[in-house]
Amino acid sequence: MFQVTFRFESGEKVTTYAQEGENLLETARKANVAIDAPCSGNASCGKCKVRLISGMLDSQKTRHIFEEEYEQGWRLACVSKINGDVEVVVPDIASAYRSRMKVADLSSKEEIAIFEKAKSDIEQAGIVLKNSLRTVDVCMNVPTLDDTMPDNERFTRALKKELGLKSVRVPYSALRKMSHVFRESDFKVKAVIRVAGDDAFVYDIYPQTENVVIGGLAIDIGTTTVSALLINMLTGEVIGKASAGNGQIRYGADVINRIIESVKPGGSERLQKAIIEETINPMVQQMCRATGFDPRHIYRMSVASNTTMNHLLTGMNGDPIRMEPYIPTFYKTNSLYASDLGITVNPDAHIIMAPNIGSYVGGDITAGTLVSMIWNRPEFSLFIDLGTNGELVFGNEDFLMSCACSAGPAFEGGDISCGMRATDGAIEACTIDAETMEPSFHVIGKEGTKPIGLCGSGIIDVIGELYRTKIINPKGKFIRNGKRVRHDKYGMGSYVLAFAEDAGSVKDVEINEVDIDNFIRAKGAIFSAIRTMLSSVDFDISMIEDVYVAGGIGSGINMGNAVRIGMFPDIPLDKFHYIGNSSLSGSYAMLLSTAAEKKCYEIAKNMTYLELSAVPTYMDEFVASCFIPHTDAALFPSVELTGQNPE
Structure with a gap:
């Protein structure tokens, strides 16, 4: 050894x-x-x-x-x-993906504004922000030699009488507390319950004098990043917020590599442990520690994640997802509880999962579609989620259709030599001086944080700026020379954003022609998917009224640069709206509101899924899109062509 x-x-x-x-x-x-x-x-x-x-x-x-x-x-x-x-x-x-776990400062209005907006939009759509969890005071007669009824029967009878119920279910976790709590409180208790019709489920029992906050946990499980909210289920108040890298990423950046790993001996257990024991449970513990909240008081969870992440979270076989005809174990399930998965909250906490639509369009997209509100508007809108894969939804209040494209992990820093997720040290915004070719950029983190690499929004900016300043041509090749532009012995060019002495790592932070080529393919996958989906319903780009862009690729996307490189359609920039982590917002809405949960199920049920690989024209569209901005310059009339034109 x-x-x-x-x-x-x-x-x-x-x-x-x-x-x-x-x-x-x-x-x-x-x-x-x-x-x-x-x-x-x-x-x-x-x-x-x-x-x-x-x-x-x-x-x-x-x-x-x-x-x-x-x-x-x-x-x-x-x-x-x-x-x-x-x-x-x-x-x-x-190791940049495994950034230090972050617990947000909720004194910052920006941190909670997006969730307040989600609440407001959903309420305006007529959806009631109410769930089935509540507390109720229960007063019972103290047992005597003439009244020897057991504790559980005494309690269920009193609760039935108080609320007019036909049945009351008391799980083991609550039953084992009864004897102590009843006698400590002189048989005057407060119960945390879920009421459905004339049936009640008892989560917990406390003395009436104890101040109980009913907690809920909303989680977005991304392939790269996991985010969570701790909320007050009665008021919707966000108590805590945290994010961390998905512990599974060391087994591969994309879902296919994770599935392959899962079918190896012990692979499924390793991947489930990575997401639960190494990611979710530490996030819950750190959030609760920071806010002084007892994790046992979390009585409901909601999860929004893609189809593969759902399967790996639950320890189910994901291999059929990648094999034709691409059939998952489930699209929708309501049968999971925290104790089933070993999540360290109340063991009887019910886990709500946003429903999947297809093998590669999951619950993160249905949750995002819910809060994008495109289902509640008459105008035709496009919803785009940029993550390890690119998923799109198009439609209005009359119809919705979706598709997924294999953009690869480039939007979260994968396939890029200096790429990283949007965490401390990542360049998330950049401009380049057209004459001197000197960059100016913003780095995520506290003031003075040195750059380590580029996150998704930073990559978009850098490539857009390199093209605007005529440093690269439409093929992504360097056509200018200077201190920042250099070529290796094989002739491959690169642009240095930060030299080693100014960087937070031991090497220069630079982007090279291979990186640019990888990103051109990723952006080409997005634009070609948009064109293919629109043409499948005989629409064109001019009919898009609004575009809602989601994803944790940075603090926001420079939409002008995204159009300049040919990733998004060339429509007026005021039609683009960056809505942040819509998957987490949707998970929050489903957790807080039973009506919103049902609406999400309805959205998934009524959405048409388009399998791009089955569309004969998709590959032609993709090849045509692998150029800056496109081989058909007429599609981007507002973009000034730089360098050579496509042949």
């Missing part, structure tokens, strides 16, 4: 042990060390770079590490075998 030490630039250190010849990336995974590997160890992405400090590694050279980098100790973890005691440094860019 050899000792393996992983050292992070933050100063954190993890030591584990491995057999001779064991793969370094697999060793890191077993030790719960977060090394980003979007390709899941196939040596195709080059993101799992580590720097050898001491010891022995049998590591082959790859195209992702230049000769001078190799001499400096840089290795790919996925192609490195352990041959002795070894110590490596994991740079921030290699």
Whole structure:
């Protein structure tokens, strides 16, 4: 056995042990060390770079590490075998997805404004913001030798009489508290219950003197990022908010790699543990600790996530999702409770799951569609969710249709050499001076935070600005020279946003032609999906009245740059609306309102799903879109063409 030490630039250190010849990336995974590997160890992405400090590694050279980098100790973890005691440094860019868990400061109005707007919009649509949870005071006669009725029967009889119920169900978690609580409170108690018709389910029992807040937990499980809200179920007040990287990402950046991992021996258990024990439970604990809230007082949960994430969360077989005819285990289920999954809230908390629509259009999209309100408007609107995949919904109050395109993880930093999720150190906005080619950018984090890489909104800005300033041509090739533009010995060009001495990592922050080409394909997937979906109902782009853009790719998207690079249609910019994390907002609405939950089910049931791979023209549309802005310049009349025109 050899000792393996992983050292992070933050100063954190993890030591584990491995057999001779064991793969370094697999060793890191077993030790719960977060090394980003979007390709899941196939040596195709080059993101799992580590720097050898001491010891022995049998590591082959790859195209992702230049000769001078190799001499400096840089290795790919996925192609490195352990041959002795070894110590490596994991740079921030290699572990950026596992950003420190964030608990939001809710004194900031911006943090809760989006959820207040969701409440307001839903109320204006006639949906009542009310759920079935409530507290009720129950007073019982104190037992005597003449009244020897058992506690549970005494309680259920009193509750039935108080509320006019026919049946009352008391689970084990509440039953085991009865004896103590009843006698502590002289048989005057407060019960947390769910009422449905003339039936009640009892979650908890307290003395009447205790101030009880009924808590709820809304979660958005993204492929890259997980976000959560802790709310007061009676008032809708947001008590806490947190976000963290999805612990599953070390098994691959996309859903296909995760599914492949899940079918390996023990894979399903590893992935379920990564999302529950390493991500959701720590978020709940940290939120509750920060707010002084008891997690046992969380009595309901709602989850919005894509179809694959739903299956991996519940430990179900996701392999049929990726295999034709692409059939999941479920689209909708109401049968899950916190105790089933080991989530550390009240064990009887019911888990509401936003319904899926197809194998690649999940509950995150139905939840997002709910709060986008396009289902409640007469005008034709387009809803776009930019994440690890791109999902679209088009329609109005009369019809809705959806599709998903394989944009890849580029919008969350995957497939980009300096890409990262929108967390501390990420450049999220950028402008470039047309004459000097010098950049000005905003970095996520407190003032003075140095840049580590680019998140989705930053990538859009940088490519848009490189094109506007004629530094790159429509094919994404560099056509100007200067201090910021350089070419390697193979002729590949790159643009340096921050040199190593000004960056928060050990290397320059730069974007190269391969990165740009990867992003052009990602944006091409979005635009071609829009065109294909519209043409399937004999519509064209001019008929779009509004575009609602969602996704956690940054603080917002520069819509002008998104149009300039050909990702979004060339329509007036005032028709674009960035609505943030609509999946979390929709999860919040479903949690707070039973009527909103039912409306989400209705939206999913009535939405038509378009399988793009079955549309013969889609691939032609995609190829035509892999250009800046497009091979058909007439589609982007407001965009000034730069450099050479398409042949």
